[in-house]
Amino acid sequence: MLKLRMKRGVHPPEQKISASKAIQEFPLPKQVVIPFSQHTGKPATPLVKKRQEVKTGEKIGEAAGFISAPVHSSVTGKVKGLETVLLPNGNSTLGAIIEVTGEDEFADPTWPIKDVSTLTPDEVRQIAREAGIVGLGGAVFPTSVKISPPREYPIDSVIVNGSECEPYLTSDHRLMVEHAEEIFQAAELLRNTVGASRGYIAIEDNKPDAIEAFQKVLNGVKGWEVVSLKTRYPQGAEKSLIKVILNREVPMGGLPFHVGALVQNVGTLFALYEAATRGIPLIRRVVTVTGDGVNEPSNFMVRIGTNAREVLEAAGADLENAEKIIFGGPMMGVSVKSVDIPVIKSTSGILVMRTARKPKVYPCLYCGKCVVACPLHITPTRLVKYIQAEMWDQAKEFGLFNCMECGCCSYVCPSNIPLVHWIRYGKFMVRSMEAK
Ligand code: SF4
Ligand code: SF4
Incomplete structure (x- = not known):
């Protein structure tokens, strides 16, 4: 097994206190709020009206351009209305408020469901597009666009990003431990789609059980290798991973395809697997709820659109005494004022901090x-x-x-x-x- 390390960056306290907590299916909420903008690019165009009944997985917003993604109902219910809703980053956008009317009744997928080994590259792109798959590592860039690089930039290497270098977050870690086989199948699908000859599964060495899970899955598979990375932040950033694993520098303003690489987060790959094999679009994701203001740090599989307050309360978050609540990790996440906002595709975790640093600022020392x-x-x-x-x-x-x-x-x-x-x-x- 390859062992590599990033040269720059930092190593903050890891605080992975929810790492041993298995993913729990979060109960069906009474209502969901599905924003039409949860991705990089143009917001989706609404396809539903007030009082319309929708099924779980039904497309309720159509991609509004090449760089855009559709959105789907995560429940079976009735549209109460289309309203302006608040997003975790403080922006607001149009969203569908859907009242749950019963157990799941699944909509038929709008893409072909067949033996994944017979899918053509165009069919894989169609699945990624129709299922609303976006990068779940934080960038929420539409996956169908990412796996369609210009012809003049052939991809030779696929990197599965399982580094999860942000302190506290463990959603990717648990997915890797519990669903390594599914993630690998989706990664192989992508490797064939872009025609890459090599694949790497990159995991930081503070997740030995995830490394072991992939070693078992790979066991002799040609063209793939597990890479153990010395824990370092921000190693999971695409440019950092490409430098560490392939020793290639993505040029300023450039993208991974400029240096022949495709990097995909493990959560994105799991979502692609669910879409390709089960016909389920991106309507749920793993969310870590953690921090010193949470009594039971947890990893939940949550329907998109679920109110964050419900998720926090389920983990015993002490919201009254919270100094700071962060969507995402402590390094790159965003601090929110209200928790009455929906879990969206980019919500990898929610941190509740009882103690937050508010340090005094001094002039620059030119220390470098x-x-x-x-x-x-x-x-x-x-x-x-x-x-x-x-x-x-x-x-x-x-x-x-x-x-x-x-x-x-x-x-x-x-x-x-x-x-x-x-x-x-x-x-x-x-x-x-x-x-x-
Ligand atoms: S925030 Fe920007 S400038 Fe600061 S270390 Fe990271 S990449 Fe460099
Ligand atoms: S050079 Fe200035 S800004 Fe940079 S770390 Fe030192 S004190 Fe801070």
Whole structure:
């Protein structure tokens, strides 16, 4: 087995307190709220009206362009209305409110269901598209687009991303332990779809049971290898994984296909497996509920659209005394003010923190620690100075849009300068100005 490690980045306390908790099926909610925008790209176009009855898995929103994805009802019920709903990132969008009327009655899939070994590449792309599959590692980029690279960029390597390098989160870990076979079948399907000759299953070494599960599944399969990665953050970022495993640098502004690679998160692959073999679109996902404000850290399989408050209460979250509630991990997640928001496709975990750091900020010491930590060789201190001075052209030249917002620079800064917040602000400002 290959053993590799990332050179830069950081190693925050892992805090994987829910790692041994098996995935529990979360009970059917009474109501779901399904936003039409849960992915990168244009929001889906609604296909349903008020009072319309819908089945579980029925398409209720159509992809509105090449970079878009459809959305499906996660329950059997009646549409109460179409309303503006709040998303975890603070934005709002149109969503369907669906009242559950009974047990699941499944809609027929809008793609072919047959022996997966006979699926053509175009059929796999059709399944990924029709089933609303998007990257569940956080980027929520439509998978059908990702597996359709331009012809001039052939893919030779597929990397299954099981690194889950964010502290606290364990949803991918549990999926790998409990569903390694299904994840591998979907990975093989993708490898054939893009015509890659090699495949790697990349897992950090703080998940030895997941490594073992895949070693058992692979057992002599040609073209595939399990790679054990020394635990390091943000190793699970696509560009970091490609550098560590293939020793290739994705160019600034480039994508993995530019260097012949396709990276897919294990949750995405499990969703693809369910779509290809069972005809079920992306209507549920594993969500870790954890943090020092949670009595029973858990991993739940939750229907998309379930109210986050119900999920938190099921894990015994002490919401009254919570200092901070974060959707996602502590490094890249977003802090929310209300928990009355739906679980969406990107919700890998919800953290409830009873104690949250609010450190005093001091002037820059020019110590260079942020420069050493940055996995993308950006000079964060200089980039932030350009942003603070509103020198947007220089900020762009210095890698503003190359930054993946991993937060390593902020994490190591002895002056507690919120560098990544400044970078997010800089991106927002430049995008707003360019949109005008
Ligand atoms: S500049 Fe961006 S990519 Fe580099 S460490 Fe900071 S947040 Fe991460
Ligand atoms: S780590 Fe903080 S104090 Fe050190 S150079 Fe970077 S911004 Fe300045």
